[in-house]
Amino acid sequence: MSIEQTPPPCDPLHLLSMEKLRRMLLEKSGPITWEVSDTWVVCDGDGWTIGADEPATEDQVRELMVRAGGVAKVVNFE
Secondary structure (H helix, E strand, O other): OOOOOOOOOOOOOHHHHHHHHHHHHOOOOOOEEEEEOOEEEEEEOOEEEEOOOEEEOHHHHHHHHHHOOOOOEEEOOO
């Protein structure tokens, strides 16, 4: 008898969190900007903004990532 387990769904913020972690390990500071669909998402520390500096919660960013099919592109301003 085997027990089948369904893996837990991946958090849509996983991709963004991995970039935050990567930058922390590289000792890079400052905000990170992604292009998610046709919207900019910015993380500066633990705070999020969407579009033109509109404050956002993690749940709002998560919802945006779901609508974009989990696709986000880092926008490099350096």
